[in-house]
Amino acid sequence: MEPGPDVTVLAGGVGGARFLQGLAAVLPPERITVVGNVGDDFEILGLHVSPDLDTVLYTLAGVVNEESGWGRRPETAHALEVVGELGGETWFFLGDRDLGLHLVRTERLRRGETLSAITDDVRRRLGLRVRLLPASDDPVRTVVTTDRGEMDFQTYFVRYRHEPEVRAVRFEGADGARPAPGVLGALAEADLVVVAPSNPFLSIDPILAVPGVTEALSRRGGPIAAVTPVVAGRAVKGPADRLLRTFAGEASPAAVARHYASFLTHMLVDRADAASVDELEAVGVRAAAANTIMRDRSARAAVARATLDLALSEER
Amino acid sequence: MEPGPDVTVLAGGVGGARFLQGLAAVLPPERITVVGNVGDDFEILGLHVSPDLDTVLYTLAGVVNEESGWGRRPETAHALEVVGELGGETWFFLGDRDLGLHLVRTERLRRGETLSAITDDVRRRLGLRVRLLPASDDPVRTVVTTDRGEMDFQTYFVRYRHEPEVRAVRFEGADGARPAPGVLGALAEADLVVVAPSNPFLSIDPILAVPGVTEALSRRGGPIAAVTPVVAGRAVKGPADRLLRTFAGEASPAAVARHYASFLTHMLVDRADAASVDELEAVGVRAAAANTIMRDRSARAAVARATLDLALSEER
Numbered sequence: 001m002e003p004g005p006d007v008t009v010l011a012g013g014v015g016g017a018r019f020l021q022g023l024a025a026v027l028p029p030e031r032i033t034v035v036g037n038v039g040d041d042f043e044i045l046g047l048h049v050s051p052d053l054d055t056v057l058y059t060l061a062g063v064v065n066e067e068s069g070w071g072r073r074p075e076t077a078h079a080l081e082v083v084g085e086l087g088g089e090t091w092f093f094l095g096d097r098d099l100g101l102h103l104v105r106t107e108r109l110r111r112g113e114t115l116s117a118i119t120d121d122v123r124r125r126l127g128l129r130v131r132l133l134p135a136s137d138d139p140v141r142t143v144v145t146t147d148r149g150e151m152d153f154q155t156y157f158v159r160y161r162h163e164p165e166v167r168a169v170r171f172e173g174a175d176g177a178r179p180a181p182g183v184l185g186a187l188a189e190a191d192l193v194v195v196a197p198s199n200p201f202l203s204i205d206p207i208l209a210v211p212g213v214t215e216a217l218s219r220r221g222g223p224i225a226a227v228t229p230v231v232a233g234r235a236v237k238g239p240a241d242r243l244l245r246t247f248a249g250e251a252s253p254a255a256v257a258r259h260y261a262s263f264l265t266h267m268l269v270d271r272a273d274a275a276s277v278d279e280l281e282a283v284g285v286r287a288a289a290a291n292t293i294m295r296d297r298s299a300r301a302a303v304a305r306a307t308l309d310l311a312l313s314e315e316r
Numbered sequence: 317m318e319p320g321p322d323v324t325v326l327a328g329g330v331g332g333a334r335f336l337q338g339l340a341a342v343l344p345p346e347r348i349t350v351v352g353n354v355g356d357d358f359e360i361l362g363l364h365v366s367p368d369l370d371t372v373l374y375t376l377a378g379v380v381n382e383e384s385g386w387g388r389r390p391e392t393a394h395a396l397e398v399v400g401e402l403g404g405e406t407w408f409f410l411g412d413r414d415l416g417l418h419l420v421r422t423e424r425l426r427r428g429e430t431l432s433a434i435t436d437d438v439r440r441r442l443g444l445r446v447r448l449l450p451a452s453d454d455p456v457r458t459v460v461t462t463d464r465g466e467m468d469f470q471t472y473f474v475r476y477r478h479e480p481e482v483r484a485v486r487f488e489g490a491d492g493a494r495p496a497p498g499v500l501g502a503l504a505e506a507d508l509v510v511v512a513p514s515n516p517f518l519s520i521d522p523i524l525a526v527p528g529v530t531e532a533l534s535r536r537g538g539p540i541a542a543v544t545p546v547v548a549g550r551a552v553k554g555p556a557d558r559l560l561r562t563f564a565g566e567a568s569p570a571a572v573a574r575h576y577a578s579f580l581t582h583m584l585v586d587r588a589d590a591a592s593v594d595e596l597e598a599v600g601v602r603a604a605a606a607n608t609i610m611r612d613r614s615a616r617a618a619v620a621r622a623t624l625d626l627a628l629s630e631e632r
Contacts, residue, residue: 045420045423076392076394079412079415079416079419080416082415085416086416086437087437087441088419088420096412097394100395100404101398104404107361107404125403
């Protein structure tokens with residue numbers, strides 16, 4: 001294997017995937033392990049869909065729809081058009097090529113294979129050298145309580161376009177879930193663990209809720225760095241800013257750091273929030289500021305490089 | 317409802333569907349009830365597929381691929397391409413638009429709806445006034461014993477392109493199956509029952525094997541007409557000629573008539589087999605000869621008209 005630090009990344013969907021694309025450009029990909037969120041997995045049209053794992057897969061494989069950040073491009077939706085004509089549910093977009101993956105995954109799950117075994121096979125067939133582990137092979141389902149009632153994650157996020165006000169988040173099944181094979185080892189043994197710029201409450205917490213994961217992070221000797229999901233009080237994508245204000249009082253890097261306080265050692269903030277570097281350093285989190293907006297491949301690689309420089313400089 | 321005779325048709329796939337398209341052109345479609353074969357239904361990629369029902373639906377809806385006789389046109393296969401890339405089964409062609417129907421049907425079956433209720437909803441949504449009843453809501457599965465061993469119907473027919481020699485045919489589950497709601501009534505009350513030009517052993521027998529169906533036909537007072545599936549010793553499509561030689565000694569209209577002897581009253585043969593008219597009349601089956609090759613819509617209508625003229629002339 002090529003030399004380089006071993007890095008394990010906790011990642012949700014679009015932000016996590018883009019950070020990973022950058023990381024895979026600056027490190028030997030086989031040195032990278034992703035622990036992916038499965039809290040937003042769900043069943044629709046009888047298919048098991050793992051939106052965050054797929055966003056990571058498609059982004060790393062270079063087939064993602066860059067405009068939306070998820071799904072594939074090129075893509076068609078002929079199956080879904082017919083589903084709609086026949087009265088089936090169409091609020092969750094499923095492209096035809098994307099369906100191919102859901103069909104294969106669902107059938108293999110029904111045959112008794114684990115999500116982690118299937119995911120590993122799929123990423124290999126897509127030609128990916130980055131290792132992708134679902135946080136758990138057991139069902140962990142993010143459920144949100146909102147001003148419109150309690151609902152599963154995709155109903156909140158996609159069907160209602162994350163418009164409802166979130167009052168509480170819970171992870172159904174998490175208490176009895178076990179980390180997927182390799183997860184605890186990847187967290188313990190990596191030279192660096194990175195918490196990707198994903199929604200702390202909706203993308204990272206479902207990973208941390210799997211028994212053993214937070215403990216493994218807290219017990220680590222080595223660095224654990226977060227990349228900020230908020231810039232100047234705004235989420236780059238999605239409702240992270242609103243949830244931070246609701247649950248942490250403010251949508252700031254410091255609030256994210258407090259959320260990860262039990263294990264966080266380093267944090268990369270955006271240049272727009274350079275003032276928070278001192279605030280973070282004052283509470284014992286080593287921090288640096290950089291441009292964290294990951295528009296294209298070179299910007300993504302720069303964010304990854306800045307994260308490695310921040311968190312591994314002492315060891316290098 | 318528009319005036320006209322009520323006609324119930326036992327139908328398999330392509331030949332049955334083409335005959336039905338002709339019949340719907342010469343009769344008010346709401347006067348037509350189809351009892352469709354479900355013996356070739358099967359599960360692939362976790363989806364319940366009903367190939368014969370779908371061929372009837374697509375043909376009557378005018379979206380069938382006329383060249384192959386089954387599937388849709390226009391159609392794409394992007395999902396199946398990805399299934400193949402990911403190591404899934406691709407020997408059974410599933411187009412993207414076609415998948416839309418399989419997804420809706422499979423999900424509704426899993427929710428506990430009956431195949432007949434789903435089929436009726438689908439045909440209405442496709443704008444069809446012809447009523448389509450699966451022979452049974454219970455699983456009836458055609459299994460063939462061949463020189464390459466025993467296999468399910470689609471493995472024999474599609475995967476091995478009906479190349480193996482068929483030695484026996486059985487219908488798994490038929491003994492305990494009940495006719496779908498409406499089937500026995502449609503057979504008893506129709507002014508005419510037509511056995512479409514479908515494979516007697518592989519498409520019609522699985523319908524006849526459902527307890528009560530053959531009895532309902534035998535008890536009928538009114539006419540039951542078959543349209544020949546063989547012309548000059550050859551099947552128009554598929555292996556009907558080979559199976560007739562194996563199981564009935566010859567691939568002739570007379571052999572088909574003998575197969576249906578317990579209920580058949582009329583038979584339309586091809587002009588190429590005009591000599592068999594006398595042979596059939598001699599055993600008490602009223603027969604006539606016409607062009608039975610159903611290349612286009614007008615030829616299909618002509619076959620339907622010839623069938624009605626033959627079987628209903630006395631009553632008209």
